[in-house]
Amino acid sequence: MTSQSTITLIPVTPCDQASSAQSGDASMRERSGDLRNYWYAAAQSIEVSAKKPLSVIIMETRIVLWRNAQQQAVALRDRCLHRNTFLSPGDITELGIKCPYHGWTFDDQGVCVNVPSEGENGKSYPNRKVQSFPTQEAYGLVWVWMGYGEPDASRPPFPMPHYQEEGWTTYYMKTHFNNGVTSLVENFMDVPHTVFVHKGWFRDRKKLRVESSVERTADSVLVTYHGQDSIGFTERVLNPKRLPMQHTDNFYMPNNTRVDYIYGDNERGFVISSTCTPINDFQSTVFTFICYKFGWANPLFRFFMPWYTRQVIQQDVEIMENQGKSLQEQGPDFKSTPADTLHLFIESLREHSQTEGKDAQGQPLPAPPAMTRSVTFWI
Numbered sequence: 001m002t003s004q005s006t007i008t009l010i011p012v013t014p015c016d017q018a019s020s021a022q023s024g025d026a027s028m029r030e031r032s033g034d035l036r037n038y039w040y041a042a043a044q045s046i047e048v049s050a051k052k053p054l055s056v057i058i059m060e061t062r063i064v065l066w067r068n069a070q071q072q073a074v075a076l077r078d079r080c081l082h083r084n085t086f087l088s089p090g091d092i093t094e095l096g097i098k099c100p101y102h103g104w105t106f107d108d109q110g111v112c113v114n115v116p117s118e119g120e121n122g123k124s125y126p127n128r129k130v131q132s133f134p135t136q137e138a139y140g141l142v143w144v145w146m147g148y149g150e151p152d153a154s155r156p157p158f159p160m161p162h163y164q165e166e167g168w169t170t171y172y173m174k175t176h177f178n179n180g181v182t183s184l185v186e187n188f189m190d191v192p193h194t195v196f197v198h199k200g201w202f203r204d205r206k207k208l209r210v211e212s213s214v215e216r217t218a219d220s221v222l223v224t225y226h227g228q229d230s231i232g233f234t235e236r237v238l239n240p241k242r243l244p245m246q247h248t249d250n251f252y253m254p255n256n257t258r259v260d261y262i263y264g265d266n267e268r269g270f271v272i273s274s275t276c277t278p279i280n281d282f283q284s285t286v287f288t289f290i291c292y293k294f295g296w297a298n299p300l301f302r303f304f305m306p307w308y309t310r311q312v313i314q315q316d317v318e319i320m321e322n323q324g325k326s327l328q329e330q331g332p333d334f335k336s337t338p339a340d341t342l343h344l345f346i347e348s349l350r351e352h353s354q355t356e357g358k359d360a361q362g363q364p365l366p367a368p369p370a371m372t373r374s375v376t377f378w379i
């Protein structure tokens with residue numbers, strides 16, 4: 001005969017509070033202020049299946065992803081309610097995800113639908129719930145809403161340009177970086193580093209004077225370059241007609257960059273977009289969406305481009321690891337020149353969001369004002 005347990009069950013502590021209490025520090029998600037109130041890319045759609053759970057970390061929060069019977073992506077805190085085992089090595093069953101330790105099973109809302117030890121066929125505990133996260137799929141990615149409330153409709157996932165657009169060849173690269181999101185988005189927008197970090201690969205130092213305008217809006221930093229810039233392989237091979245190149249580097253809050261090299265009137269182009277998902281303060285997962293339109297030459301570049309872009313990104317992985325280690329050991333103490341205007345603009349927007357527009361005493365601070373600066377530098 002099965003007897004009912006008489007042990008008084010301790011109420012389940014919300015996961016975030018529990019982890020903070022143990023570490024003594026707030027988790028990154030808690031410390032992120034308004035930065036958490038966005039959709040963050042968790043995985044490529046092709047990585048999330050109905051067969052095998054996938055474990056990811058976003059803002060120091062472990063999340064398990066899988067697809068339910070309707071093929072919708074599900075995201076739960078990767079932590080069993082029972083004895084806190086990771087759920088992600090468990091099996092996906094008809095009922096939901098089954099913990100590998102004692103078989104507690106949670107449905108796609110995180111509700112405990114079966115505890116096998118509590119009956120011949122187990123027993124459900126409808127009031128016990130693993131934290132679940134809103135998900136959506138867009139542009140070939142699964143996005144997770146990291147805010148505590150409902151998703152904000154005015155903040156959709158970052159739209160990847162030219163996705164499934166005719167004439168454009170596209171692919172993703174997923175890269176682990178040992179550096180934080182602010183450093184990474186600045187790196188992806190930064191032109192002066194390219195003649196050092198990517199020397200011979202992307203851009204060579206020609207002692208060229210570069211004119212640019214750098215605009216800060218409420219939620220973006222938009223850089224337009226004027227003049228004779230060129231990037232290595234495109235100029236020599238892909239722009240035979242020597243069409244003028246329009247180069248823009250844009251940052252969109254909180255973690256997205258888009259770099260466009262467009263030739264002529266959108267006749268040809270190469271666009272690199274990145275969305276950076278923070279794992280913690282010094283590690284990130286970056287989803288880079290590459291698209292190119294080289295006309296008849298597109299098929300010729302099918303194998304070259306993924307190889308080439310991987311080499312270039314690897315050079316950034318190395319310099320970002322260097323900077324990340326230094327920042328972690330020694331803390332930030334930056335000196336800037338006019339060429340760093342976009343860096344300062346990005347830092348101001350992200351910091352204002354993280355502090356929710358308040359100073360250390362909780363007093364409101366004005367938002368960084370919209371402005372445009374003309375910036376000249378040499379590469």
Ligand code: FES
Nearest residue numbers: 080082083099102
């Ligand atoms: S720890 Fe998950 S069922 Fe026991």
Ligand SMILES: [Fe+2]
Nearest residue numbers: 187194197316
């Ligand atoms: Fe770079």
